Amino acid sequence: MHPAFSVIFFTVASGAGFGLFSLLFIADTFKLGGGFSQDQLVAGGLIAMGLVVFGLLSSTFHLANPKNAWRAFSRFRTSWLSREGVFAVVFMPLALIYLASIMFDAPLWLRETSGFLTAVLAWITVFSTGMIYACLKTIRQWNTPLVPANYLAMGYASGSLLLLLGAVIAGLDATPYIAMSALIVSIAAVLKAIYYFWIRNPGLTPTINTATGLTRAKVKLLDTGHTHGTFLTQEFGFQIARQKAGLLKIVVFVVGFVLPGLMLVWVFNQQGGQAAAVIAAFAGIAGAAVERWLFFAEARHVVNLYHGAQRC
Amino acid sequence: MRLGLVIDLDVCVGCHACAIACKEWNASGTIGPLSDYQPYGAEPSGVWFNRIRHYEMDEYPNNKTVNFPMSCMHCEDADCVTVCPTGASYKRAEDGIVLIDQTKCMGCNYCSWACPYGARELDRSSGTMKKCTLCVDRIYDEKLPVEERQPSCVLTCPAHARMFGDFDDPDSAVSRTVRERGGFPLMPELNYNPTNTYLPPRRKPVIEIEAKPKGGLKESIKQFANKLVRR
Numbered sequence: 001m002h003p004a005f006s007v008i009f010f011t012v013a014s015g016a017g018f019g020l021f022s023l024l025f026i027a028d029t030f031k032l033g034g035g036f037s038q039d040q041l042v043a044g045g046l047i048a049m050g051l052v053v054f055g056l057l058s059s060t061f062h063l064a065n066p067k068n069a070w071r072a073f074s075r076f077r078t079s080w081l082s083r084e085g086v087f088a089v090v091f092m093p094l095a096l097i098y099l100a101s102i103m104f105d106a107p108l109w110l111r112e113t114s115g116f117l118t119a120v121l122a123w124i125t126v127f128s129t130g131m132i133y134a135c136l137k138t139i140r141q142w143n144t145p146l147v148p149a150n151y152l153a154m155g156y157a158s159g160s161l162l163l164l165l166g167a168v169i170a171g172l173d174a175t176p177y178i179a180m181s182a183l184i185v186s187i188a189a190v191l192k193a194i195y196y197f198w199i200r201n202p203g204l205t206p207t208i209n210t211a212t213g214l215t216r217a218k219v220k221l222l223d224t225g226h227t228h229g230t231f232l233t234q235e236f237g238f239q240i241a242r243q244k245a246g247l248l249k250i251v252v253f254v255v256g257f258v259l260p261g262l263m264l265v266w267v268f269n270q271q272g273g274q275a276a277a278v279i280a281a282f283a284g285i286a287g288a289a290v291e292r293w294l295f296f297a298e299a300r301h302v303v304n305l306y307h308g309a310q311r312c
Numbered sequence: 313m314r315l316g317l318v319i320d321l322d323v324c325v326g327c328h329a330c331a332i333a334c335k336e337w338n339a340s341g342t343i344g345p346l347s348d349y350q351p352y353g354a355e356p357s358g359v360w361f362n363r364i365r366h367y368e369m370d371e372y373p374n375n376k377t378v379n380f381p382m383s384c385m386h387c388e389d390a391d392c393v394t395v396c397p398t399g400a401s402y403k404r405a406e407d408g409i410v411l412i413d414q415t416k417c418m419g420c421n422y423c424s425w426a427c428p429y430g431a432r433e434l435d436r437s438s439g440t441m442k443k444c445t446l447c448v449d450r451i452y453d454e455k456l457p458v459e460e461r462q463p464s465c466v467l468t469c470p471a472h473a474r475m476f477g478d479f480d481d482p483d484s485a486v487s488r489t490v491r492e493r494g495g496f497p498l499m500p501e502l503n504y505n506p507t508n509t510y511l512p513p514r515r516k517p518v519i520e521i522e523a524k525p526k527g528g529l530k531e532s533i534k535q536f537a538n539k540l541v542r543r
Contacts, residue, residue, distance in 0.1 A: 001425075064419025065439030071398035071416055081422055082397035137391065137502050138428045206428070206499050212380060213496045213510050214321075217370035222377065225328070225364045228355040231433040235424060302499065303430040306365055306382065 001139070002238045003296035010059035011129055012158070012288045014088070015151060017051030018122035019159020021095060023180065024048065025115040027163060028102070032180075033173035038102055040170050044163070045099045049092065056088055080135055084128035087121055094118045126155045133295075140202045140312060141299045146195045150295075153188035154256075154288045160184045161260055161277075161284040168267060168277040178264050185264075185284070189257040192291065196249055199298060205312050211305035221308035236301040240294075248294050256287015313407040314480040315446055316386050316507030317466065318489055322514045324473040326366055326379030330465035334362040334383070334444070337464040342449045343414050347437040359433045361444040362465055369513070378513055381474070383465070384431035384444035385498070385506030386410050392423035392432060400441070408507060409446045417441050428502050451476075479507055 024044050027036065036044065060066045073089070075082040098114040100106070130148025137143055164177040209215045229237070263280035267273070300312040338361055339345050348358035362383040369376050386403075390410050393401045400416035401423050403409070412423075412432075417440040424432040424441060432443045447463035450456065460467065466474040477486035486509075489495065495509040 062420070063439075064421075064434055064436065065417060066419075068398055068400075068416060068418035071400070072418060072420070073397075074399050075397050078394040079397040079422075081395065081420065085397065132422070135395070136426055137504075138426060204501075206501060210501055211428075211499050212367060212378070213498050213512070214367070214369050214378060217374070219367050219369050219378075221365065222368050223366040225331075225366065226357075228350075228357045230357060230363070231359070231424070232430045235421060235434075236430075301425065302428045302502070305499075306380075306430055 001296045001299040001301060002235050003293045004062045006058050006061040008289060008292045008296070010055040011151070012055075012154075012285060012292055013051045013058070014055030015126055015129070015155025015288070016158035016162060016285060017048045017055065018091075018126050019156040020051065020162045021045060021048035021159070022119035022122045023156065023159050023163045025098070025119045026180075027167075027177070028115065029112065032176040033167055036166070036170055036172065038105075040166070041102050042099050044166050045095060045102075047162075048159075049095055052088065052091070080128050080131040084125060084132060087125040087128055091118060091121045091125055094121060123152065126152050133299075138302045139299045140205045140302075141199045144195075144198065144202075146191065146198060149191050150188075150195055153184070153191045154291060157181075157185045157188040157256075157260075158281075158285050158288050161281040164264075164267070165274075165277040165281045168274055174267055174277075178268050181280070182261065182264055185257055185260055189253065192252065192257075206302050206305060207311045208305045208309065211302065224307055232303055233307065236303050237307065238297060239300075240297040245294060245298055248290060248297075252287050252291045252294065255283050256291060259283040260287075313478050314388075314507055315407045315409060315451070315476070316479055316486070316509070317383070317446075317463070318475040318477070318486045318495060318509050318511060319381055320473040320475075320493075320511040321378050321380065322511060323471045324364075324379040324381060325471050326364055326377075327470065328364050329468050329470060330381055330474060331360060331362040331364055333464040333468035335360060337447060337450065338445065341447070342445060343412065343442050345435075345437075346442065347435050349436065359435045359442055361431075361433075361442070363430075373518060376513060376516075381465075382429060382431070382498075383508070384410060384446070385429055385504070385508040386444075386446060387507065388505035389503060391426040391504065395422050395426045397422065409448055410443070411445055411448065412441050412443060414438065414440050414442075428499050428504065429506070446476075479509075 028041055060069050063069055072082055072085050076086050094114055095118045098118050101111040101114055127148050130151035133142040134144060134147040160181040164181045167174050167177040208219050212219055260280040260283050263276045266276035302312045304312055335346055346359040350356050362381060364379060364381045367378045367380055369378050386408055390403050393403050398416050398418050400413045402411060419434060419439040421434060432441050435442050451461050462476045466476045475486050475489060477484045479487055481487060490509050493511045495511050497506045497509055
């Protein structure tokens with residue numbers, strides 16, 4: 001699959017935003033590390049919402065006809081893309097109610113209820129983002145429950161690293177935030193490792209024989225019938241060399257998981273301070289971006305069978 | 313009704329006339345135009361509803377070229393319709409034709425990801441997704457003579473490799489042909505239940521190939537001399 005920059009940016013930014021907001025609610029509820037002040041919570045919440053809005057706006061850049069984008073909310077009952085849009089939009093007012101109830105000292109039940117609902121909606125939205133890809137039977141590398149699991153884990157890992165950065169800047173006791181990040185980042189790393197292991201051999205897939213129905217003998221492509229590329233070759237023809245993909249997987253693990261983990265140790269030992277927390281957050285997000293690029297680059301759409309691939 | 317095409321892989325000669333006729337009709341059809349990019353330039357490309365690919369089956373001396381026209385299969389379980397977030401893609405209840413409402417499409421490409429057959433192509437100039445309409449603007453046109461109320465690809469095919477009809481009617485020509493010739497759907501394992509059906513190439517006897525002369529140089533010279541004498 002052709003890795004579209006706007007979609008990569010959208011999923012990474014909105015995933016981090018939704019993750020940050022839900023974890024901010026947990027940090028607020030349990031007053032982790034002494035608890036953020038009202039202003040700090042509101043600022044953090046607004047940054048999270050900013051990431052989400054920024055992501056949603058950038059996702060409209062990959063639309064060829066954005067003037068009809070408002071219609072995307074209309075097929076909630078069948079389309080995961082529509083569901084994602086609806087959930088993301090419902091998230092906004094709920095998040096604002098939560099932030100307002102923090103700012104204006106609303107009763108605790110309102111603050112906690114709105115915060116909880118916002119956190120759940122954030123989770124559902126990221127899940128829907130993953131399901132956009134996971135529901136496609138045409139791409140074996142995506143058609144697995146590991147995909148929404150990965151999207152959630154990567155989003156929450158980025159969010160937890162951003163929250164840790166906030167805690168360090170706010171001068172809170174960083175230990176509970178470090179523990180939270182360590183846990184979520186390692187879960188994300190394990191899920192990603194399972195995914196990479198799984199796509200090496202994703203089981204039975206369509207072949208050029210089932211695609212053409214000519215199952216009685218070997219089949220090979222003689223001619224694609226077009227002189228230059230087509231929409232299909234541009235959208236689905238992208239192929240990544242096995243070696244390069246292997247190298248990028250190492251980059252994902254080193255930059256996305258190992259480096260933030262090391263920085264957590266630094267922050268814990270109070271050696272690097274803010275710089276270490278900044279590096280952890282940026283490395284985590286950069287790793288997620290590489291991971292997302294690779295997620296698209298490694299996906300093989302079955303239409304490639306008609307262009308000569310023997311299996312997908 | 314369940315309208316669709318039967319394509320006879322035994323007969324298709326790979327002339328691309330169906331694709332040209334399709335382009336010609338649909339360029340001014342309900343969801344036309346079908347934009348071309350650099351049609352006379354170095355990298356010609358554009359929107360087509362019907363594409364013909366060419367394959368080789370088996371190996372020498374049993375090999376056979378199979379010409380393979382493909383357009384929208386008008387699937388019974390069309391995922392392209394269910395994934396569409398705007399409601400632009402729809403499948404007609406009355407005849408099963410899958411269409412795209414050009415006024416609703418936002419050009420997100422998601423339906424093309426869901427289609428295993430590569431039937432949907434984005435038109436970069438209109439920013440909307442386009443696909444085979446089964447010539448919905450022809451087959452119901454009462455101003456045309458009855459025999460011309462068929463998709464233009466079917467009408468134009470010089471080898472009669474294409475048939476159009478109702479698959480729900482067990483006595484229709486398409487249903488009967490599919491039964492008699494053992495027609496098959498493409499990629500049935502994905503469970504899209506495509507309507508369009510393909511007829512397999514017939515098995516033909518292997519043509520005997522003239523045996524090469526045995527022996528070395530001496531034998532060759534002898535044969536050459538014999539030929540000269542005979543003349």
